[in-house]
Amino acid sequence: MDKRDADSVKQAIGCPMSRRKFLRCLAAAGALAAMPGGLLRPFGAEAEKIIYEGDYEIYRNACPRNCYDTCAIKSYVKDGVLQFIEGAQESTFTDGGLCVKGYAYTRRPYSPDRIKYPMIQDGRGSGNWRRISWDEAMDMIAKKLVEINEKDDSMLGLGLTKYSGNFGITNYAVEGMMTSLGYTTRLVGTPCWPAGIDAQNYDLGDMWCNDPEDMVNSRYIILWGANPAWNSVHSMKYIYAAQDRGAKVVCIDPVFTQTAAKADVYWQVDTSMDGALALGMARHILDKGLFDKAWVRANSVGFDEFADYLRNEITVQWAAEKSGIPQQQIVEVAEEFATAKPATIWIGYGLQRHVNGGATVRSIDALAAMTGNVGKTGGGARYGHLRTWGFNYHALLQKRPEGAKGFVGGDGPKGDFDFSGDEKAEYTDRALNINKTAEMLLTADDPPIRVLWISCKNVLSQDFDRPKMLEAFKKPELIVSVEQFFTQTVELSDIVLPVTTLFEEYTINASYWHYWLSVNEQAIKPMYEAKSNTEIAAALSARMNKLKPGSCTFPTEVDTRQWMIKEFNQDIYDLFGIDSWEDLKNGPAKAKMHPASWHDLEFGTPSKKYEFRSDLCAQHGHQALPKFKAARKPYDKLRLLTPHTKFGIHSQFINIDWMEDFNKKPYCYLHPGAARERGIGDGDQVRVFNKVGEVELEVKLTQNVPADVVMMYEAWFKNNSFNCQNVVDDTSSDMGKYKTGAPGVAIHDQFADVEKV
Amino acid sequence: MSEMELPLVIFTVLSQTAVGLVAISAIRQHAADGPAGSVRPEWMTAALLLIAGLVASLFHLGHPLGAPLAIKHLGSAWLSREALGIGVFTALVIVGFLSARDRVNAGLSFAAAAVGLIALFFTAMTYSPPGFPALNNVMPFVFFLLTAAMVGAGFASYFTSAEKMPMITRILAVSLIIGLVVYLVVPFLWLSGGTVMRQTGLNYISSPLYWARIIVGLVIPLMAIWRMRTLAAWVPVLVLAGEIMGRIAFFLLAVHASANMGGIY
Amino acid sequence: MKKQLAFYIDAKRCIGCFTCAMACKNQYHQESGVIWRDVYELKEEIYPHRERAFYSLACNHCENPTCLNVCPVVAYYKREADGVVVHEQDKCIGCGNCIRSCPYGAPRYNPVLKRAEKCSFCWQRLDDDRKPACVLSCPTDALQIVDLAEFDEANAVQYPAGFPRYPSLNPSVRFRLPAMPKMIRRKL
Numbered sequence A: 001m002d003k004r005d006a007d008s009v010k011q012a013i014g015c016p017m018s019r020r021k022f023l024r025c026l027a028a029a030g031a032l033a034a035m036p037g038g039l040l041r042p043f044g045a046e047a048e049k050i051i052y053e054g055d056y057e058i059y060r061n062a063c064p065r066n067c068y069d070t071c072a073i074k075s076y077v078k079d080g081v082l083q084f085i086e087g088a089q090e091s092t093f094t095d096g097g098l099c100v101k102g103y104a105y106t107r108r109p110y111s112p113d114r115i116k117y118p119m120i121q122d123g124r125g126s127g128n129w130r131r132i133s134w135d136e137a138m139d140m141i142a143k144k145l146v147e148i149n150e151k152d153d154s155m156l157g158l159g160l161t162k163y164s165g166n167f168g169i170t171n172y173a174v175e176g177m178m179t180s181l182g183y184t185t186r187l188v189g190t191p192c193w194p195a196g197i198d199a200q201n202y203d204l205g206d207m208w209c210n211d212p213e214d215m216v217n218s219r220y221i222i223l224w225g226a227n228p229a230w231n232s233v234h235s236m237k238y239i240y241a242a243q244d245r246g247a248k249v250v251c252i253d254p255v256f257t258q259t260a261a262k263a264d265v266y267w268q269v270d271t272s273m274d275g276a277l278a279l280g281m282a283r284h285i286l287d288k289g290l291f292d293k294a295w296v297r298a299n300s301v302g303f304d305e306f307a308d309y310l311r312n313e314i315t316v317q318w319a320a321e322k323s324g325i326p327q328q329q330i331v332e333v334a335e336e337f338a339t340a341k342p343a344t345i346w347i348g349y350g351l352q353r354h355v356n357g358g359a360t361v362r363s364i365d366a367l368a369a370m371t372g373n374v375g376k377t378g379g380g381a382r383y384g385h386l387r388t389w390g391f392n393y394h395a396l397l398q399k400r401p402e403g404a405k406g407f408v409g410g411d412g413p414k415g416d417f418d419f420s421g422d423e424k425a426e427y428t429d430r431a432l433n434i435n436k437t438a439e440m441l442l443t444a445d446d447p448p449i450r451v452l453w454i455s456c457k458n459v460l461s462q463d464f465d466r467p468k469m470l471e472a473f474k475k476p477e478l479i480v481s482v483e484q485f486f487t488q489t490v491e492l493s494d495i496v497l498p499v500t501t502l503f504e505e506y507t508i509n510a511s512y513w514h515y516w517l518s519v520n521e522q523a524i525k526p527m528y529e530a531k532s533n534t535e536i537a538a539a540l541s542a543r544m545n546k547l548k549p550g551s552c553t554f555p556t557e558v559d560t561r562q563w564m565i566k567e568f569n570q571d572i573y574d575l576f577g578i579d580s581w582e583d584l585k586n587g588p589a590k591a592k593m594h595p596a597s598w599h600d601l602e603f604g605t606p607s608k609k610y611e612f613r614s615d616l617c618a619q620h621g622h623q624a625l626p627k628f629k630a631a632r633k634p635y636d637k638l639r640l641l642t643p644h645t646k647f648g649i650h651s652q653f654i655n656i657d658w659m660e661d662f663n664k665k666p667y668c669y670l671h672p673g674a675a676r677e678r679g680i681g682d683g684d685q686v687r688v689f690n691k692v693g694e695v696e697l698e699v700k701l702t703q704n705v706p707a708d709v710v711m712m713y714e715a716w717f718k719n720n721s722f723n724c725q726n727v728v729d730d731t732s733s734d735m736g737k738y739k740t741g742a743p744g745v746a747i748h749d750q751f752a753d754v755e756k757v
Numbered sequence B: 001m002s003e004m005e006l007p008l009v010i011f012t013v014l015s016q017t018a019v020g021l022v023a024i025s026a027i028r029q030h031a032a033d034g035p036a037g038s039v040r041p042e043w044m045t046a047a048l049l050l051i052a053g054l055v056a057s058l059f060h061l062g063h064p065l066g067a068p069l070a071i072k073h074l075g076s077a078w079l080s081r082e083a084l085g086i087g088v089f090t091a092l093v094i095v096g097f098l099s100a101r102d103r104v105n106a107g108l109s110f111a112a113a114a115v116g117l118i119a120l121f122f123t124a125m126t127y128s129p130p131g132f133p134a135l136n137n138v139m140p141f142v143f144f145l146l147t148a149a150m151v152g153a154g155f156a157s158y159f160t161s162a163e164k165m166p167m168i169t170r171i172l173a174v175s176l177i178i179g180l181v182v183y184l185v186v187p188f189l190w191l192s193g194g195t196v197m198r199q200t201g202l203n204y205i206s207s208p209l210y211w212a213r214i215i216v217g218l219v220i221p222l223m224a225i226w227r228m229r230t231l232a233a234w235v236p237v238l239v240l241a242g243e244i245m246g247r248i249a250f251f252l253l254a255v256h257a258s259a260n261m262g263g264i265y
Numbered sequence C: 001m002k003k004q005l006a007f008y009i010d011a012k013r014c015i016g017c018f019t020c021a022m023a024c025k026n027q028y029h030q031e032s033g034v035i036w037r038d039v040y041e042l043k044e045e046i047y048p049h050r051e052r053a054f055y056s057l058a059c060n061h062c063e064n065p066t067c068l069n070v071c072p073v074v075a076y077y078k079r080e081a082d083g084v085v086v087h088e089q090d091k092c093i094g095c096g097n098c099i100r101s102c103p104y105g106a107p108r109y110n111p112v113l114k115r116a117e118k119c120s121f122c123w124q125r126l127d128d129d130r131k132p133a134c135v136l137s138c139p140t141d142a143l144q145i146v147d148l149a150e151f152d153e154a155n156a157v158q159y160p161a162g163f164p165r166y167p168s169l170n171p172s173v174r175f176r177l178p179a180m181p182k183m184i185r186r187k188l
Ligand SMILES: Nc1nc2c(c(=O)[nH]1)N[C@H]1C(S)=C(S)[C@@H](COP(=O)(O)OP(=O)(O)OC[C@H]3O[C@@H](n4cnc5c(=O)[nH]c(N)nc54)[C@H](O)[C@@H]3O)O[C@H]1N2
Pocket: A066, A162, A163, A164, A165, A166, A171, A191, A192, A193, A454, A455, A456, A457, A458, A459, A462, A463, A482, A483, A484, A485, A487, A499, A500, A501, A533, A642, A643, A644, A649, A650, A651, A652, A714, A724, A725, A728, A747
């Protein structure tokens, strides 16, 4: 150890946190060795060499975000400090890499902005936070829960909102904790993909996509309202591989996205007019006799009715007028798509966030089916799947306390990832629409939501109609947030509990897109006083039982590693071809599944066939056929789009200082034509406003967006009040109730105007 | 735009002033008839300017204690050569000052002046790197020579006897005229260069600092000389002030090549 | 020709995702604001769609590195075996000369250590038979490592538009140009 190092230890123990100093500070406890910064300090050729396998402890982690890619991570730890990470090279999907967000993880557990201790805010929204102990925090919460239970004679006054902050399987302990307290109120549904899930269930009987790695086999790819270049970066290489083998790639999006820039053909469709486009293509394919007659005869129901509908009510000219795509183009791509075999369509989630989103997905499904591309490698109407998620859900499935009372008559799924099975009981939880959280909080009564528990969810950033949400957040008597950072939601909570990051806990991660499975090991000790969601449930249970024995059935002691192991079963082992979960310590495993979904053509529909006509869909109040459904009527001058950003996943990552180096602040994007009309110049500060509220930010002028659109990315920047939900209302999309418990939300059916400030 | 680099501003302007002062002193003593002037204080001033400049330059280093190592790379680094050059020059000036009676030995005077000019050339090479397209040429050398001539002559006037003042005034006036032309023309020449050069030129033309340096350091001194036909004591001070402003502009307004990455060069 | 490692930047594949840039931060934990690899968007005069085509650039490990030439304390050396230009931060006195000199903006100033630093080509990883962190991270293989002694790619260019030409440095970097789809825009 040279003198400088010795000095730095001294300094580090004092620890005013500069980055490297902070890391050294952590290491100072153990042997002081070279930090990654130390790589820069060679002592002579010999000493400089780094031994990667051997000098580091290596752990397996997995990215638990709500992301197609669910990357397997290899973590390098030294002296108890995470030094760097890589994508697992064992996974052909990840192929050794992560994404820009993933690589920022190394910084995340050590971020100076982390919530380090339980804290209480004296006065909701006041900013007067005070550190308290875990005991105090649990005591306050438990007392309140006992109180509301006595007042209401049920736990329905306790509401949970949780969505996609962390999709690790053991995190279902949060729902498990609620169950173990009694019948509670759950905000159910998903803002993500619900309309499309229902649509695929009506058409095919489940949402089940081909292996994304199988896209290399496609001869023709339509990327329809999906932006994988940002939202599923690891899928791009399969699209390129198909292109290299001669496949043509068409991207359909109102925005000239990064994905569009990599396609062979880009169609700037009029937003929410994709249904018309798909039906126009279908009509032309029908007219030309290019549909797969044998396939539809053998494997589908209702095709003739669909064909009649197309002949009677759809023309290519009409489709061109509606969508803005010239007839000649529609005809050309329709023919190419129908004759290139196999051809595939990637149906994005952005596409279905509309009042006609479910209907649109059904018409696109129909296009894939009528051309015989369903059930084939290199084919398929790709949307998502949950076929690799068959865990035990041990954390989720808890008993209710003896004598618990609840809601009468509530049933149906509690979200897209509802694995609770059919619970037949006198009572149920009370289900409220997560996509109308503000409205639900304001109107739920008898009992109202007295205590709101927020976990894996940034309500104030990600849910809709923020002005209304600000009102709604005044109502609960107690708001508890379980978080890693001081988000805008935490700002309006009473108590915040520090939760672990992926490196500090055990769990398992499966993907809703690819077929790989990863284990997530605890690579470092939890920082500060952070606890995992499971441990928090146990701590609360201990306190509840102390106050009122029997009031909570959740185990009071949990070993999170054991709990992870308990999620595995033989079916999982068989599916992934492993003998034990420990095999996953050598790297992720891929399900031994056929690359083509529905390859056996045994559909999950009532008829066991592909249903062009779905009676179930009609029973649920929609059209039986995949007919055109009208769009939402504009309520302002420009359409407002708020899609996903490359520098974050929703409200996560953008606040990490490493990310700030590359992405400093939010912008909105406007066509130069629209800007000219409004006297707006590039780089001006503008106000985007509508009936919901307003946002102020800098504008970038670009023809990437059409002249009738203003776009901004959803994001949470620390120390910046930007919030796109100020201009997004909570209007529902058509579908979603059937499979996810609540309809989706028409995120992209929003309108606004812009002016210079 | 780049950093102001105040330590470098001080170092370069002062060391170049010293070079000018010594060169003019050598000429005045040994190449012209008449009284030598106050040579000892003059060389002491040059030595002090150099020492002050060298001290200032340390503040530019992240690790000032490493400064002596800076001569390690004479083989290719102009900065090493500059360090050596300025070092030798400083030593010669100090020897000159110590050995001076009413004059400094002619050989020593011219040797010091020559070494000073060579060191000035090394400095110019150091500050004309590929990273700054507008400066990656002969311009820094011209700028630095002008500094030596203008501020050097200006300062020399303080040590010059009345008989030789016309000569010094002439040197200063000619330098100022050349300087005025160069400084007025160069930014516009840059405008016709590549993108980064053009940006540098635009930076100059739109910078109050640039125009202030023209007025304070060139126009007013020239007018003062022209009007009064002699050199007032405050004129060299203005010239120095102008050069300092000009040197701040030199560092601050030059655009780095990498600033336009992704654009047309 | 001697072995000379170089970055191959395939702008046709690059999606400007900044993964490579962050992978470098992940490996070396640079201070906030210090960036060794950056992803530069091509301006609209070069690629007509804003923020849709990029060059991912770090140090180019030049054949004739100006950083090395101008460093007064010989803090740089060029490896014989593979042409990697290594900066020994220990020796650096923080004069900033290399930072001003390198036209590619590769060396950066570390305000905490008060020394320069730059992309090392992950030579420690190379010596351990690993790809550089950025190259390994790239999800589209748009960033690759090649040996110029063997590199033979007909369409590759050394100085594409948007990248300054300094033949005297001879940067060890090659590019493939970005492409554009056929655009069908709605008439408004
Ligand atoms: N305007 C607009 N709004 C949108 C969308 C849009 O496109 N436009 N997209 C919608 C979509 S698709 C989705 S999926 C949602 C996503 O919205 P959310 O589900 O809210 O997603 P995140 O912002 O990723 O994560 C929420 C929080 O979880 C926290 N978190 C992370 N890990 C853990 C953990 O282990 N435990 C706990 N307790 N918390 C943790 C994070 O710090 C973060 O603050 O947003 C929706 N909202």
